[in-house]
Amino acid sequence: TxxxxxxxxxxxxxxxxxxxxxxxxxxxxxxxxxxxxxxxxxxxxxxxxxxxxxxxxxxxxxxxxxxxxxxxxxxxxxxxxxxxxxxxxxxxxxxxxxSVSEPFQYEGHEHPLFLALTPEEEKSSICQICQEEGDEYNDWRKLTCIKCSYIICFRCATLPYKARYKHDKHLLVFRKKEEGNDHQGWCDICESEIVYSRKGGFYSCDDYCSTTVHVDCLLGKHPYMRPGQIKHNRLHEVLILHNKTMSRPFCHGKDHRCQDKLVFKKRNMTFCSL
Ligand SMILES: [Zn+2]
Ligand SMILES: [Zn+2]
Ligand SMILES: [Zn+2]
Ligand SMILES: [Zn+2]
Ligand SMILES: [Zn+2]
Ligand SMILES: [Zn+2]
Incomplete structure (x- = not known):
């Protein structure tokens, strides 16, 4: 043996x-x-x-x-x-x-963070970055600060704080929503607006370039998925492909073209989520 x-x-x-x-x-x-x-x-x-x-x-x-x-x-x-x-x-x-261990040093907060909330507290609290609420989000695990009442979900805590963007020679830095800042910028990638006060934050270049990009546009909606083949269930296979054709594919059953970095193909139908 x-x-x-x-x-x-x-x-x-x-x-x-x-x-x-x-x-x-x-x-x-x-x-x-x-x-x-x-x-x-x-x-x-x-x-x-x-x-x-x-x-x-x-x-x-x-x-x-x-x-x-x-x-x-x-x-x-x-x-x-x-x-x-x-x-x-x-x-x-x-x-x-x-890889998150306690105490967790989140670059966007001055104090160390812990898994210190009770299950009930975790379910009822709201992440201060994404501010998502409702049943769908209650199960996202959360870290908290013991010194102040800062709470952040694992999804936001594990976003890279600095990230590379191919059209900017500097690293872009994550910025949380800016209270009271009604100004807006433009996302370099999708070329639509970024409202600085909107929840969820965005990435920007702090070195004089005025580059700003949406989080999903930079990282993709599914940053941990790769092109390849998976199974939707025991019977059906799903192909994951880079979405890089100039004419974006129509999303099956939705009235938009899929803009995300990846698309999911099931039996000749295209989707932007599984
Ligand atoms: Zn969050
Ligand atoms: Zn704190
Ligand atoms: Zn995770
Ligand atoms: Zn964008
Ligand atoms: Zn720059
Ligand atoms: Zn779509």
């Missing part, structure tokens, strides 16, 4: 290396660099059991090729930290959320 487990481990590692290679070929995005150094086992404040690093690909683990992170509820594919499987399936975290 010793030999067996060694073989198993070796094949796991070669699979891991292979996947890292595919990923680094596919993107130079810094959002994925973390995976190369990720430890195989991990304790996380959010879960009682230790989590194991796996690759959620079709075939390898008989998965669907994607998962929703239990902290930020973002759609993700590839690496996953997973708890032991129970009736509800396993607890899952993407690499970014799994």
């Amino acid at each position: 010793m030999k067996k487990s060694l073989v198993k481990r070796a094949s796991f590692q070669s699979m891991r290396v292979a996947t890292i290679r595919v990923w680094s070929n596919a993107t130079s995005s810094s959002m994925h660099e973390a995976c190369a150094n990720a430890p195989r086992k991990k304790q996380h404040a959010m879960h009682a059991h230790s989590l194991t690093l796996k690759v959620d690909n079709i075939g390898f683990w008989a998965g669907l090729g994607y998962f929703y992170c239990f902290a930020c509820y973002r759609l993700s594919c590839g690496f996953v930290y997973e708890g032991p499987k129970d009736i509800l399936g396993g607890f899952k975290l993407d690499l970014r959320c799994a």
Whole structure:
């Protein structure tokens, strides 16, 4: 059995290396660099059991090729930290959320943040960045400051604070909504307006260029998804493609053209979400 487990481990590692290679070929995005150094086992404040690093690909683990992170509820594919499987399936975290440990130093706040809210408090509190409220958002996990009452959800806490934009030689910096600032700028990417006082924030260049971009326009609505194939359910496959044709495709069943970085194709129909 010793030999067996060694073989198993070796094949796991070669699979891991292979996947890292595919990923680094596919993107130079810094959002994925973390995976190369990720430890195989991990304790996380959010879960009682230790989590194991796996690759959620079709075939390898008989998965669907994607998962929703239990902290930020973002759609993700590839690496996953997973708890032991129970009736509800396993607890899952993407690499970014799994790398959040206490005390968490969020660059946008002066004090360290903790997972210190009770489940009831977490459900009823509102993130000060995205300010999303309602049932759909209540499950997003939240970090809080013990010194003041600052609260931020995992989705906002794990957005890169600085991000590269190919048409600006400086790093763009995340800026939260600006109270009382009724001015507006223009998004360099989609060329529509950015209202500075709108919730959710935006990215801008602090070095004299007046570059401003929407968060979704810079990172995509699904920053942790890659082009490739996943399964919508056991029967239907979904192709994920770069959305880079000049004439954007019509979104099936919606009255818009899909503008996001990625599109999902199911049986010749195009969607901008799964
Ligand atoms: Zn997450
Ligand atoms: Zn948020
Ligand atoms: Zn504080
Ligand atoms: Zn935009
Ligand atoms: Zn600049
Ligand atoms: Zn669409």
